Amino acid sequence: xxxxxxxxxxxxxxxxxxxxxxxxxxxxxxxxxxxxxxxxxxxxxxxxxxxxxxxxxxxxxxxxxxxxxxxxxxxxxxxxxxxxxxxxxxxxxxxxxxxxxxxxxxxxxxxxxxxxxxxxxxxxxxxxxxxxxxxxxxxxxxxxxxxxxxxxxxxxxxxxxxxxxxxxxxxxxxxxxxxxxxxxxxxxxxxxxxxxxxxxxx
Numbered sequence: 001x002x003x004x005x006x007x008x009x010x011x012x013x014x015x016x017x018x019x020x021x022x023x024x025x026x027x028x029x030x031x032x033x034x035x036x037x038x039x040x041x042x043x044x045x046x047x048x049x050x051x052x053x054x055x056x057x058x059x060x061x062x063x064x065x066x067x068x069x070x071x072x073x074x075x076x077x078x079x080x081x082x083x084x085x086x087x088x089x090x091x092x093x094x095x096x097x098x099x100x101x102x103x104x105x106x107x108x109x110x111x112x113x114x115x116x117x118x119x120x121x122x123x124x125x126x127x128x129x130x131x132x133x134x135x136x137x138x139x140x141x142x143x144x145x146x147x148x149x150x151x152x153x154x155x156x157x158x159x160x161x162x163x164x165x166x167x168x169x170x171x172x173x174x175x176x177x178x179x180x181x182x183x184x185x186x187x188x189x190x191x192x193x194x195x196x197x198x199x200x201x202x
Contacts, residue, residue: 017041017055024059024079035079071160093119097154097161098168099177099190104146106183120154127153 016037023034042056063077075081096119103109114122130152134145147158147165154161169178180186 017053021055021059027079031079032081039078067157068159071157071163073155073157075155090119094164094168095174097150097156098165098174099186100150100153101143101146101161101165102177102180102186103183104149105141105143106186107141108183108187114153122153 020034020038020041024031024038038056038059042052042060044050045052045056060078063074063079066072066077067074073081096117100109100114103113111124111127114127115124130149133152134149143162144158147161150156151158151161156164168174177186177189180189
């Protein structure tokens, strides 16, 4: 990665930017480091009152368009995921993301359910960080808060979580889960035997 001083920044802007853009666009083995360098160059220009390079502006704009329009995580959109990208759509993963939204609403989502799940790598550190970012001021959680919090847990945008939740709960097999009116009722429906009857999976 680039050394940070004024000379190197000017040199990077003049000589290296096209190569950095190509690396990020091609998603090759240099994409992660190139993305970091581009963000450092962007920050340097802002901090030093420089006119923003058009290539950097296009890179940042395209990345955040993916976040807003496609529900891609910021890290994935900016090319910072070391090739892993955003989690691929998976019906079982989506099912549990939707369930976690319901559990946040009922106040019964346990940390162990997140850290021990089989679909997304979630650590206790991520959980703690997500809670600090998403501060719930109301006594009763709102859906907006649930979307944001679960999104922070999973590395998804709130809009992506909302779409997943709405799509899953709109299916016929998940109507009983969607209509649950308490944590106790939801837990009963999620009992392995009942869950098999609802979604056809043990």
